Amino acid sequence: MNEVDERRRRWALALGTDAEGADGGPALTDSDRRMSDALTALYGYGDEAPKKGRGGLGGSAPRVAKWLGDIREFFPAPVVQVIQKDAFERKGLRQMLLEPEFLATVEADVNLIADLMALRGVMPEKTKETARIVIAKVVAQLMERLERRTADAIRGALDRSRRTNRPRFADIDWPRTIRANLRHYQAEHRTVVPERLIGFQRQQRRIVDLDEVILCVDQSGSMATSVVYASIFAAVMASLPVVATKLVCFDTSIVDLTAELADPVEVLFGVQLGGGTDINRAIAYCADRIERPAKAHLILISDLFEGGDAVALVDRLARLSLIGVNVIVLLALTDTGRPAYNPTLSATVAALGIPVFACTPDQFPDLMATALRRGDISGWAAEQDIKLIRSEA
Known part of the structure; x- marks a missing residue:
């Protein structure tokens, strides 16, 4: 597809049109139509009413679940999360989160967790179990992203004003150790063999x-x-x-x-x-x-x-x-x-x-x-x- 046709295709998707070959451009593929339908269901056609058979999420959990599956197919996770947020706000779909079958299909993120926390008091027990699984998945992702950095930052309580000749490996001051052991340089191995280690002494905290x-x-x-x-x-x-x-x-x-x-x-x-x-x-x-x-x-x-x-x-x-x-x-x-x-x-x-x-x-x-x-x-x-x-x- 040449650049002009691609531009026309993108305009057709953006405007929600299903014109085939409008202005001499190429017809939308089946995949393009599904993408257009998924967006039209949420955003409509601007000032026009949705066309028959297209648009509108309705109140059916299976229909919304299928729609979620479509947008996940066509867009990356960050975009899916934005579209979901718009759907919850524009279409009043938060009640759908009370249905475990629907909840299991949602792209989970921090904002979804906030929604689930707000709905916790009205959730039926079967939905709470699904919600717990969804929350656990997001928590695991957040822990993987944040835990190591937080632990390293806080655990780095080294007293760098005090030195020790018996440091733990992680606390060795390598520049000072190398300088103090230059006389032990092994030319044949092109390395220094340190006889004395110099490092930082950890604070002993009761x-x-x-x-x-x-x-x-x-x-x-x-x-x-x-x-x-x-x-x-x-x-x-x-x-x-x-x-x-x-x-x-x-x-x-x-x-x-x-x-x-x-x-x-x-x-x-x-x-x-x-x-x-x-x-x-x-x-x-x-x-x-x-x-x-x-x-x-x-x-x-x-x-x-x-x-x-x-x-x-x-x-x-x-x-x-x-x-x-x-x-x-x-x-x-x-x-x-x-x-x-x-x-x-x-x-x-x-x-x-x-x-x-x-x-x-x-x-x-x-x-x-x-x-x-x-x-x-x-x-x-x-x-x-x-x-x-x-x-x-």
């Missing part, structure tokens, strides 16, 4: 000296994706012996999921999205569970649309910061890193000297490593090209 990390997560509906990622990170950090991790989710009530962190799927099933927001109450709960302020890191993940006492919230955050708690506010923990948030309260909190910004899941491990070192969070954010919320003049 349980009572562990840093405390409390993830305090807003589970109102607008924060759904952030809840999923925060739960995954909490589960990863809870598996590391170098930090003591707690996970607290809240709306107007509070759910402490710390005891469930060994099973991130169970954590997500313990979250109940929706409802109002009482951030002040949640911060009070977390403050009561901080044992050593100088060793504590409180990560509040919220868009700061406070439904409770905003004045008391600001006062409570100020006092926590004053006694040595490392307080950080994340307005979102999402792949886009672009939050919708309360600008007034965000600026007020930023005026306390508390970093307020949004970040992506890929940035979060480095953020936590910087926080655990008590590093300059604002400087780190600037290096990452992250926009910090500024206090109002």
